[in-house]
Amino acid sequence: MKILVCISVVPDTTSKISFKDNNTKFNSDGVQFIINPYDEMALTRALEIVEQINGTVTVINVGLADTETNIRKALAIGATDAVRINAEPKDAMFVATQISNYAKNENYDLIFTGRESIDHNGGIVCGLIAEILGLPSINIVSKLETDGTKVTATRDIDGGREELECKIPCVVSAQKDLSEPRIPNMRGIMAARTKPLKIVEATSENELNTLVSFELPPAKTGVKMIDAENAGELLDLLRNEKKLI
Template identity: 55%
Template sequence: MKILVCISNVPDTTAKITFTDNETKLNKNGVQFIIGPYDDYALARGVELKEQFGGSLTVLHVGEADADPQIRKALAIGADDAIRINAESLDSYYTAVQIAEVAKQNSYDLILMGRESIDYNSGVVHGLVGEMLDIPSYSPVMKLDIEGSEVTITREIDGGKEILKAPLPLVLGCQEPIAEWKIPNMRGIMTARTKPLNVVEPVSMEALTAPEKYALPAPKGACKMIPASEAETLIRLLQTEAKVL
């Protein structure tokens, strides 16, 4: 089985975010970056499938050289090789085009990625890639089993879960509990240093969108405690101050 796992390089969830260039770019100074948490689930399940069925697992990232440590971590977890498309990920469509171009050249049986990245949270890249490759895509996938060339997936839907069967190839956006995150061991870290990380140039194209301005959420206000006996006061404050009624 030939598996491609796409990973994002995102700020740690505990990082304090600021912006530069008139609030149009993320200030990366002092920010710790990690593999996207949902991509970590996709990677973990991909490693399990490779161990179960054999074949190869390639990690793909659209980004610049500062993501190489996260790519090496993915190699240490169990990927066989990696591809980094040497370009800033400008928007979801741009990223999807780059992924699809690599996929067209290599004919993967299964393309896994997180349901969304935790920086922009667009949640559309898997669908775009599937459309560009003319193969089905599903998300968010919580369970994935393969028998022969048929895949059984469980995905989350409004109000419950849906179980689907589909033939390979597929593009899937993953989330917990599809697999448990894997921590690279010392042997994996050492072997990752010698695994190939191929840097390729992007397909030339213009991004369809560009940020005009970023803004941080408003700071939380002070908490007001209203006695249970003063329901009228609570309702008035919800109407006049919180403005949620």
């Protein structure tokens, strides 16, 4: 089975977020970047599948050279090889088009994305890739089994779960619970140094969205502690100050 896992590289969840150039650019100074957590889950599930039924797992990223540390991490976790499309990921359509342009001649059985990137939170790349390649897709999948001819996917829905079947090739986006991400071991880290990482130049595409500005949410106000015995004061604050009840 030939699997492609799309990985985006995002700021670590503990990063202090700030912007520069009049709030038009993300300030990456001092920020540590990680593989998007949903993509790590997709990667682990892809590895589990090829361990069961054989195959290869390729990771792909649209990004500049600074994403290679995280691409190597994906190789250390166990991916067979990697592709970096050498371009700044300008918008979701750009990213999906670059990935699709690469994938269309490679005959992947299964393409994984995460359900969303935890920085720009678009949640759209999975559907766009499927549309561009003319493939079926299943979004936000928390369990996935395959026998190599079809996938059986479980999705959480309001108040329950649903199970869907889909013939391969298809595109699937990963939700938490899909797998338990793996930590690279020393053998994996050593092996990753020599695994193939192909760099492909991007095709020129028009930018559809232009980022105008960023804005931080209002700073959180301090926590007001209320004595456990003083329920009246709590009710008064909720009713008269916060107007929540």
